[in-house]
Amino acid sequence: MNSKITFYLLIAGLIISGLCLAWHRHAYLKVPFIPGTEKSVWLVEARIDFTASANPVRVSLDLPDHPPGFRQVSEQAASTGYGFSILENAEGRRAEWTKRNTKGRQTIYYKIQMIEDPDEKSSKIINKNPKAQKVYWDLLQTVAAHQIIDQAYEKSSTPASFARELSRILTSPEPDQNASLLLSEYNIVHLLMRLINHAGIPARISMGLELEDARRYQPLKPVIEIFQENQWTAIDPKTGILGLPDNILLWHREGRSILDVTGGKDSEIRFSMLKQTLPAMDLARLQFNDRISRLNLYSLPIEEQSVFKLLLLLPVGALIVTFMRIIIGIRTSGTFMPVLIALSFLQTQLIQGITAFVSIVVLGLMLRGYLSKLNLLMVARISTLIVLVIFLTSVISVIGYELGFQLGLTLTFFPMIIIAWTIERMSILWEEEGSREVFIQGLGSLCVAIIAYVCMNMDIIRHLTFNFPEIHLIILAFILMMGQYTGYKLTELHRFGVIKKDF
């Protein structure tokens, strides 16, 4: 009994670890469970134009650095003849293009792919509190500013609620005198920034990009950020609510310049954007390439990967054969021959595969009938059969090709030696047990092969077996469990049906 418990613990362990590993892969490495899952990706292109004046040129562009609500997938720069690098430091990321000598109108492109991800937070925690900027007003404005700040301060308790109150005052449909005065001088974003700073709360203006599908030549828009709880947090200037609208990509956050061009003039930056759909699988690979490849087969060369793709389907076939033989009780000729046949059907397509397989076996059986008259030793006879099977395969390929079927070369995937053995065994079976048994086992093998083919050809199974190799632990658990099955086979319910009369 004790060994029974360990056995079931082993089964449970296999299933649980298989499920956990698969879940981990799905949740953290974003490998989708369902093939063909697509995700939308923003492709943003920054175009920088300037006129160079025959001097060494250096163009420096501030780049988005972990913008909240987005995750970067890839980036690339296109500019002929320029040296390009991305500089990362504590303040953020900048792209730098350099060229020794150039003249005339220049265009530089920078492309970045971003994927929307609400979980992505701006992770930068700043321990040293920045100081609020000093702001200066003229006399009238000072009075107005003070009154507005007092008004808002009365009704608030935190920097965030203060900002919200401020923006309510400034955006009310009928602004009072003070607000109108200040708004006539400053736009609302700058005004808010100044007022918040004036009140001693650090605030700054960052530049964001409003993402809308297929828009061209968009400028960056100012976005206000206040400092609270060791983080810079954006607020919506229209409502004063913390956080950004989903479609704003914060491009530029520090107080530095967005674009520096030395050795050129009339510089200008504009943005175009496009919403693309990409397979989630490719995205996962792009984003977590190094992390994923440590755990599975993507690190192998493509050629080996495709071999593994087939190999990893074999356990599914083995599971089906185990099920068919133990639970259903179908008789097949050669235990795992059906799986190998199914594997070759994957290459040839089902109908063509079955046609070719059946014709090769039938022709082979006819030739084998002649061979049995020749009184050959067994090894020589099977070798002869192998040669004949290869010959038959080529003949069928050529005929098929001439008739215009694309059967052609795929037939070479048939396991010739296995087929030769199958023919030999079926022919013996015919002589020993009669044609009926040959048909039963032949049909049984073909049925199992077709079922295995259908399963192994399902997109979801191909996807899961290759991208979630831990699924095989679960398959193993099922096979082990079936190995302990002591109940009746389905076919036995018919076989012993005759007993019914005796009780």
Add this chain to the structure above:
Amino acid sequence: MWILPSLLNKYGILGMNRRNVSYISRYNIRSRYPLVDDKLKTKLLAEKFKLSTPKLRGVIKYQYETAYFPKIVENLDGFAVKPAKGSGGKGILVIKGRQDGLFVKSSGQTITIDDIKRHLSNILAGLYSLSGVPDSVIIEDLIHPSEMFEKLSYDGVPDIRFIVFKGYPVMAMLRLSTRASDGKANLHQGAVGVGLDISSGKGLHAIQHSRRVEKHPDTGLVLDQIQVPDWKNLLLLSAKSYEMTKLGYIGADLVVDKTYGAMLLELNARPGLSIQAANGAGLLPRLEAIEHIDPDLYFTPEERVEFSMNTFNSDFKGLPR
């Protein structure tokens, strides 16, 4: 005709999966399989244990020895050629006599010495052996079935299959070849199986192709009125095969010869399950009854046969299921 699994279980029918897991792999020691898989070893062992078996006339192990075959059978009218590691009656050639220098098969067909030699090389190459390994050929005396059996079978020798569990014969079946089975006593190929009452050796039910039959399809004999002669000796011989092989769950194939009486033909470590259909009874209650006998005690074959004959009569029901 289909039957519910719950009913099968209620009748105590042993299924293939359960047979393999709970009986064959539990009671049969792997290392002793060759004793039954290789008929030559079985034969030599049977001679050692003084169990009666058809006399061995010659063994051919290598291809060049086929040249000596005519010499081996020089003085024999009838003989049987068997692959030592064959299964399910495959590759057995029975010659019942000679005619104008040709050999007459049991079916009446005649074949030449070259045909036989080809058959010999097929056997040697492993064509009929369990996993295709090279094999050897056994040449032994022909069995002359007793008159009563002669009448029963269409062609070929009827044999009796016993399931012997831990030395106790638990179930028996008479196998009769038919025209459909081509003279072979193999149920798969259409031989008739007649379930036999362990306590008396009387016929119970009969099946052919998994269907109930009343009469032999070729000879027309009513099958449930059969009485096998020499029944106790047959049981005893089958029971003794346990001491010989130490295998807990075996099928023993026995024949009754006109002159020598009960003889052991071969043993099988993976006996089939159709015997239950022929008996109209399940094996499980009987196997469980044996499993309840204290394994520390030893009983002689005679005592075991006595137990089986007293217990497994037609009233035997076993534990309630």
